[in-house]
Amino acid sequence: MDFSTVPLSEADSAFLARARAFLAEHVTAEVRRRDRETGDNFDEGVHLALGADGWLAAEFDDTLTRVQRRLWALERRRVHVPWVTWGTTQIVAASVRRYGTPALQAEVLPGVRDGRVRLCLGYTEPEGGSDVATCKTRAVRDGDHWVINGSKMFTTGAHNCRYVFLITNTDPTARKHKSLTMFLVPLDTPGIEIQGIRTVDGDRTNIVYYSDVRISDRYRLGDVNDGWNVLRGPLDEEHGNVAAETDGLADVSILGHQGWHMLTTIDKAAAILSEAGADGQRPIDDASVAVRLGRSLARAEAAQSTPSIFGRVAIAQTMRDIAPDLMDILGPTSLLPADTAGAIDDGDAEYLYRWAPLCGIYGGTLEVFRNMIAQHVLGLGKPNYSPPKAAAS
Structure with missing residues (x-):
C-alpha cells in the first residue's frame, strides 16, 4: 500500500x-x-x-x-x-x-x-423490506400510457426532485425478477402524494403514494418486464458492489463518506481527551480511555480501508460499535446534540450514535449484505428463511 x-x-x-x-x-x-x-x-x-x-x-x-x-x-x-x-x-x-x-x-x-432537475429512487415498499424485487406497485398498460398504483417508502429527496426512478410490477403472474418494469415518473403528475417521515438521526425521507397515476410510455426505461436488468447497475452502485479503483484516488467502498465522518468524530474526541482538566489531568492519560480510543480509531481505519461491499458492512457495523464507546469516554455532556450549550464536542458523537443504525440499512440491511457476501462470494448457498419444522410428537 x-x-x-x-x-x-x-x-x-x-x-x-x-x-x-x-x-x-x-x-x-x-x-x-x-x-x-x-x-x-x-x-x-x-x-x-x-x-x-x-x-x-x-x-x-x-x-x-x-x-x-x-x-x-x-x-x-x-x-x-x-x-x-x-x-x-x-x-x-x-x-x-x-x-x-x-x-x-x-x-x-x-x-x-x-441543477434544475433532480432525481430520486422509488424502490422500497412499506411491506417489502430490502428485497426490491418483491414489488407490488402495479403499472397497467392503457394504449400508449400506463396507470400506476401503489406506494413506496424511503423515497429520500422526493419533495425536492422532479422525477422518481420507479420500479413497478407489470406482470404479477411472472417470476419476480421477470415481472418488473422501470419508469422515470414526473413527480408533478396527478395522483402522486408525498408525505414526509423523520428518521432517528433527524433526516427527512418520504413515503410516496401513487393513485391512478397516468404517464406516457415515453417515460419507460428499457423493455417491458426487463426492469431487473435496467435496475441492476444502479443497485450495484448503491450497494457498493463495484471494484475499487487501483490508483488510491477514490473511496474504496460506498460508505466512504460516512467513514470519513466517523474518523473526524474520533479525531475531535482525541483532541478533547488530550486537554488537561481543572485538576491538571488529561483523560487520555487514563489507560482505559487510551485503549478504548485507540481501539476505536484502529477499527475505523480498518473499516475505511475495506473495499467494495465488504467495506459497506465494515463501516456501518464499526459506526454502531464505537459510537457508544466514544460517548462513554467523553462523558455525560456528549449526550447533548449539536448547537446545545455544554455539548462537549458540539454533538458529533451523539450524531454518530443516531446515524449509525441508518447507515446499516441504506440500500438494504447489514443482514442482507452479509447474506450476499455469504452466497455470492463465499459460495455458502441461498439462505433458508422457512420456519423450523415442528418436532415429532
Whole structure:
C-alpha cells in the first residue's frame, strides 16, 4: 500500500483554490444550520449555484481529472455540502442516458447538469423490506400510457426532485425478477402524494403514494418486464458492489463518506481527551480511555480501508460499535446534540450514535449484505428463511 502524498501540479493547486473559494462563498454556516434543521441533505440555492458554476456538469460528464475529482470530494466533505440528492440524481441520470429515448434524454439531462432537475429512487415498499424485487406497485398498460398504483417508502429527496426512478410490477403472474418494469415518473403528475417521515438521526425521507397515476410510455426505461436488468447497475452502485479503483484516488467502498465522518468524530474526541482538566489531568492519560480510543480509531481505519461491499458492512457495523464507546469516554455532556450549550464536542458523537443504525440499512440491511457476501462470494448457498419444522410428537 502506497501512503505517499500526491504532489499537486500548478493546475491542480489552482483547481483546489477555486473549489475552496466557491464552497466558502456558498456553503455557509447558515446553510449547514438549515440543513440540520430540515434534515433534507439538500439546499436548492447551493445546488443551483453548483450547476451554474459547472460543478454538476463536471461530475456527471466526468470531465475532472482523477486528482481533481478526489480534491473536490474531500473539499465537499470538509465543509459538509448537502449532497445526498445529487448522489441519487447521478445514479438515475446514468440510467436515463443508457436506456432513455433521445427525447427523454433531451427533456431530463440538460436540467441535471444545471441543477434544475433532480432525481430520486422509488424502490422500497412499506411491506417489502430490502428485497426490491418483491414489488407490488402495479403499472397497467392503457394504449400508449400506463396507470400506476401503489406506494413506496424511503423515497429520500422526493419533495425536492422532479422525477422518481420507479420500479413497478407489470406482470404479477411472472417470476419476480421477470415481472418488473422501470419508469422515470414526473413527480408533478396527478395522483402522486408525498408525505414526509423523520428518521432517528433527524433526516427527512418520504413515503410516496401513487393513485391512478397516468404517464406516457415515453417515460419507460428499457423493455417491458426487463426492469431487473435496467435496475441492476444502479443497485450495484448503491450497494457498493463495484471494484475499487487501483490508483488510491477514490473511496474504496460506498460508505466512504460516512467513514470519513466517523474518523473526524474520533479525531475531535482525541483532541478533547488530550486537554488537561481543572485538576491538571488529561483523560487520555487514563489507560482505559487510551485503549478504548485507540481501539476505536484502529477499527475505523480498518473499516475505511475495506473495499467494495465488504467495506459497506465494515463501516456501518464499526459506526454502531464505537459510537457508544466514544460517548462513554467523553462523558455525560456528549449526550447533548449539536448547537446545545455544554455539548462537549458540539454533538458529533451523539450524531454518530443516531446515524449509525441508518447507515446499516441504506440500500438494504447489514443482514442482507452479509447474506450476499455469504452466497455470492463465499459460495455458502441461498439462505433458508422457512420456519423450523415442528418436532415429532
